[in-house]
Amino acid sequence: MSVFISGATGFVAQHIINQLLEQNFKVIGSVRSQAKADKLLRQFNSNKNLSLEVVEDISNLAAFDEVFSKHGKEIKYVLHTSSPFFTECDDYEKDLLIPALNGTKGILNSILKYAADNVERVVITSSIAAMFDFTRDLDPSYFYDENSWNPDSYQEALTDGGHAYNGSKKFAERYAWNFVQEHKNEIKFKLTTVNPCYVFGPQLFDENVTAKLNTSCELINKLLHLSAGDAVDNFFVGNFVDVRDVAKAHLLGFENQNLVDKRLLLISSRFNAQDILDIMNEDFKTLEGQLPAGVPHTGALHQWKGAIADNSKTKELLGFEFIPLKKTIDDMVTQILRKEKRL
Ligand code: NDP
Structure with a gap:
């Protein structure tokens, strides 16, 4: 079957x-x-x-x-x-x-x-x-x-x-x-x-890493291609x-x-652009000085005051730990930099 x-x-x-x-x-x-x-x-x-x-x-x-x-x-x-x-x-x-x-x-x-x-x-x-209701994502009373x-x-x-x-x-x-x-x-x-x-997360095949990625991965790809002087857009925020x-x-x-x-x-955790940039800046020597620093460790992963998502029932039913943001971003960035011959 x-x-x-x-x-x-x-x-x-x-x-x-x-x-x-x-x-x-x-x-x-x-x-x-x-x-x-x-x-x-x-x-x-x-x-x-x-x-x-x-x-x-x-x-x-x-x-x-x-x-x-x-x-x-x-x-x-x-x-x-x-x-x-x-x-x-x-x-x-x-x-x-x-x-x-x-x-x-x-x-x-x-x-x-x-x-x-x-x-x-x-x-x-x-x-x-x-x-x-995504119009209430920033509302702390929304659950x-x-x-x-x-x-x-x-x-x-x-x-x-x-x-x-x-x-x-x-x-x-x-x-x-x-x-x-x-x-x-x-x-x-x-x-x-x-x-x-x-x-x-990484594309299943390196061959699929192209200049523009699928909608969700493109958000990370865009951050990886910022320049040091660019502003950090913290409206880029959500769960991953x-x-x-x-x-x-x-x-x-x-x-x-x-x-x-x-x-x-x-849902594994919340994130915003600052969290992603922190991981890129800290984990990739090859990116040193190339990306904006923002204000390190002030991202949504560390402090979130908006809507509360509760997926505890799902976690219990599935019975496995979700991969944390750091590993996901490390694996994605490694794959993109490898494809771009920048590792
Ligand atoms: P992709 O764009 O990579 O994949 C979408 C798939 O749907 C592709 O195979 C695409 O075909 C096919 N498709 C789209 N429109 C049509 C159409 N009109 N007729 C036939 N096939 C079509 O997206 P993801 O893998 O990211 O998303 C997969 C699913 O997960 C979707 O249902 C999406 O809504 C859902 N999802 C994704 C999230 C994310 O962040 N990625 C978050 C939450 C849900 P083709 O390759 O030919 O374009």
């Missing part, structure tokens, strides 16, 4: 595939074109347990029908990671909300049509964006946890790119939970959602989790019975 993963080319998905192959799962992934399939298969050394299928655009509600009509009976676990992740675009609805929502609608309905009897577990990559929901209406989600991305994750996740309720007598599978905050832990949570998400019906809020 196989694991199906949508969006196999993604930053997070590649780490998930790597961990699945390490555990000898047979993996079927979807990618947007044959050229992307060929590249990814080469990167995974043509691993015999990995096969890829082309699913061009998840905005199309029937996008997954072909792959599930072909492979549905071999699939036991489904990991749905594909979704647009950016905030700058021309049309918030067409570029963000529709693909996210239709992707989730499409894959769940394809399972219902072609694999209702054999898919046992579905894990959807949602986001902290579906869980909290959120695994039961919280982003309060935005569909109309509010169309306000700007940030609201649109957050809304895209909220409405897609909501659809999934409603779907399992509505179809509980027709499906076998149980649902788990993985809701990460900013995901940082390492990509290797996100991948691990997806595997546990379908392997562990106690994660059925759970929303997993993945």
Whole structure:
């Protein structure tokens, strides 16, 4: 029996595939074109347990029908990671909300049509964006946890790119939970959602370190390419989790019975630009004098007076320690500097 993963080319998905192959799962992934399939298969050394299928655009509600009509009976676990992740675009609805929502609608309905009897577990990559009111991030009286929901209406989600991305994750996740309720007598599978905050960490393959990285890693890449005289923008602030832990949570998400019906809020710690620069400045001799210093050790990791996130339930359920910011940044920076021949 196989694991199906949508969006196999993604930053997070590649780490998930790597961990699945390490555990000898047979993996079927979807990618947007044959050229992307060929590249990814080469990167995974043509691993015999990995096969890829082309699913061009998840905005199309029937996008997954072909792959599930072909492979549905071999699939036991489904990991749905594909979704647009950016905030700058021309049309918030067409570029963000529709693909996210239709992707989730499409894959769940394809399972219902072609694999209702054999898919046992579905894990959807949602986001902290579906869980909290990010306009209140600086409000110390605001508390959120695994039961919280982003309060935005569909109309509010169309306000700007940030609201649109957050809304895209909220409405897609909501659809999934409603779907399992509505179809509980027709499906076998149980649902788990993985809701990460900013995901940082090395690319699975050095080859994927390009001048501009995926949306979350690009934040770190930008800081690494500042000059000593640049200002430190401490509005660049949030929660982070390492990509290797996100991948691990997806595997546990379908392997562990106690994660059925759970929303997993993945947070390792808070950070801001100062914290990241502190680590870069202290751990990399080669960067000496090249980056802004700011005011060392005054970042959000040391003092945070805003909203309180509580993911203690998730930590207890997963049962492993999240990788700390220092290791994540060290591994990312090492990889980028190695690629740029600056180590
Ligand atoms: P990436 O941009 O690296 O990966 C996104 C994946 O989705 C890619 O495979 C991409 O294909 C695919 N995709 C996007 N739009 C479409 C579309 N219209 N049709 C078909 N495929 C599409 O992002 P991440 O790996 O960072 O994110 C993976 C998941 O994790 C997403 O669901 C994201 O919302 C979620 N997430 C990510 C966080 C982060 O900080 N990285 C935080 C919280 C949640 P292609 O490679 O061809 O573009």
